[in-house]
Amino acid sequence: MLVGNDVVDLRDPENQPDSIHPRFDARVFNWTERARILASSSPHRMRWLLWAAKESAYKVARKVDSRVFFSPRAFAVRIPGGETDTSHPFLAEVAHEAGRFQVCLEGTEEWVHAVASMSGAGVARANWQLRSLGREAARRIPGAEASARVRRLACSAIASALAAVPSDIVIAAAAKRIPRVWWRGEPLPVDLSFSHHGRFVACAWGRVKRGD
Amino acid sequence: MARDETFAKVMEIIGRYAKNKDALEGATDDTNILEDLKVNSARLVDVILDFEDEFDIEVADEDADAVNTVGDAVTLIEAKLG
Numbered sequence: 319m320l321v322g323n324d325v326v327d328l329r330d331p332e333n334q335p336d337s338i339h340p341r342f343d344a345r346v347f348n349w350t351e352r353a354r355i356l357a358s359s360s361p362h363r364m365r366w367l368l369w370a371a372k373e374s375a376y377k378v379a380r381k382v383d384s385r386v387f388f389s390p391r392a393f394a395v396r397i398p399g400g401e402t403d404t405s406h407p408f409l410a411e412v413a414h415e416a417g418r419f420q421v422c423l424e425g426t427e428e429w430v431h432a433v434a435s436m437s438g439a440g441v442a443r444a445n446w447q448l449r450s451l452g453r454e455a456a457r458r459i460p461g462a463e464a465s466a467r468v469r470r471l472a473c474s475a476i477a478s479a480l481a482a483v484p485s486d487i488v489i490a491a492a493a494k495r496i497p498r499v500w501w502r503g504e505p506l507p508v509d510l511s512f513s514h515h516g517r518f519v520a521c522a523w524g525r526v527k528r529g530d
Numbered sequence: 531m532a533r534d535e536t537f538a539k540v541m542e543i544i545g546r547y548a549k550n551k552d553a554l555e556g557a558t559d560d561t562n563i564l565e566d567l568k569v570n571s572a573r574l575v576d577v578i579l580d581f582e583d584e585f586d587i588e589v590a591d592e593d594a595d596a597v598n599t600v601g602d603a604v605t606l607i608e609a610k611l612g
Contacts, residue, residue, distance in 0.1 A: 326572075332547070333572060339579040346575060369572060389591035390575070515570060 319524040320509050321444045322377025322434045326366040327516025329428060335362055346372070346390040354397070363430060367404065367423055370432035371395045375412035375419035377511050378434045381496060386416050395421075404430065409438060431513075433522045446522035447475045468512045468519035469497075476508060476523060499523075531611060533604060536585075540603050543580045547573040559601025581607060 331337060339345075343352055343365070351368050358364035372393040379386045379393075397410045404425035412419040412434065421434040422441045431448055435441045449471055451464070469489050477484040482501060489510070492498040499506040510523035537559075545554050549568035553561065563569050569577060578594045581587065581603070587610040597603050 332570075338572075339576040341579050342575060345579060373571060387592050387595035388571070389595070392591070 319435055319440045319443055319526055320378050320381045321440070321511050321522045321524050322374040322379075322381070323432060323446060323511040323513050323520055323522035324370040324373035324377070325429055325431045325448060325513045325515050325518045325520040326370050327429055327518050328363060328366060328425075330516035333366065335365075348391050348394055351395055363404065363425060367397075367425060367430045367432070368395050370430050371410050371412055371421045371423060371434070373513075374421055374432035374434035374511070375414065378419055378436060379414055379416040381509070382436070383416050386414075397423075409441065429518050431518075431520055433511075435524070440524065444522050444524040445475065445479065446520060447471055448518060448520040451517050451519065464514040464519055465512070468514050468521055471519055472497075472499075472510055472512065472521035472523065475521065476506075476510070480506075531608075533608060536604050536607055536611075537600070539584060540581070540600060540607065543584060544569060544577055544600065544603070546580070547577055557600055559599060559604065561600045562598055563600065563603070564598070577603075585611060587611065 326333065343355065347355065347368060355361045355364045372390050372395060375393050376388050392414055394413045395410055404423065407422050407424040410421045410423055412421055417436065419434045419436060420438045420441045421432050423432050425431065433441060433444050433446050435444055472489055473484045473487040476499060477487050486502050488500045489497050497510055497512060499508045499510060507526040508523055509526050510521060513520050541557060544563060544567060547569045548554055550566065553566050561567060578589050582589055585607050587607065593606055597606060
């Protein structure tokens with residue numbers, strides 16, 4: 319099972335509606351998605367939900383086919399139903415020429431998070447954790463430290479799931495910056511994904527089974 | 531336009547979005563935009579759009595995806611400007 323995730327801090331100054339480029343929406347979203355943003359009771363949250371869905375699906379697509387490049391409009395997001403209450407997880411589908419991806423979306427007034435996989439079953443089997451760094455900490459923490467923190471979060475979460483010691487878990491980037499997991503030097507059949515933005519760090523992972 | 535001039539304009543644009551302001555001063559062609567300057571992926575879209583506005587060029591997503599370093603950006607823009 320392959321996973322991808324993406325978290326967006328909805329309060330981050332850099333992604334507020336008056337901070338993004340005037341052509342951002344046209345570059346990133348197709349007509350249907352832009353209409354969805356405009357019709358939403360919270361266009362700001364809908365914009366970043368759709369973005370997170372695309373980004374998380376792209377992370378899976380790149381693992382499936384390393385030739386895939388990030389062309390946001392080419393990842394078409396379909397959210398079944400009408401206005402979405404993001405306080406409860408819900409499924410969306412992202413279509414791309416590399417395949418169809420199922421994405422679990424969830425959010426609050428503070429953040430949105432997406433977890434993607436190749437199937438609904440894959441998303442259901444995925445585990446994820448999200449942590450807040452706190453507003454002041456996020457200001458002080460450089461990007462490299464945020465990366466380290468999300469790795470520590472993943473080590474701790476995976477160790478807990480495996481009843482292992484966190485210090486025995488090592489996560490390192492492999493080809494194409496895709497993270498891999500080792501336990502006491504042995505590669506683990508675990509696929510994982512990291513994301514951090516603003517005050518939040520998040521990781522998603524799942525066991526890779528034969529045939530995934 | 532001289533490469534140095536393009537480099538300076540590229541850095542001015544990227545500087546608007548870089549989280550790691552300390553890394554801007556010593557940036558070279560090899561400086562990675564995402565990893566070293568900590569421009570996030572959504573802001574990279576804004577960077578590309580600003581390149582298009584500043585240099586009056588069009589950058590396809592496939593070309594944008596190949597921009598990893600400051601030097602990649604400068605080389606892409608120079609190629610577009612002919």
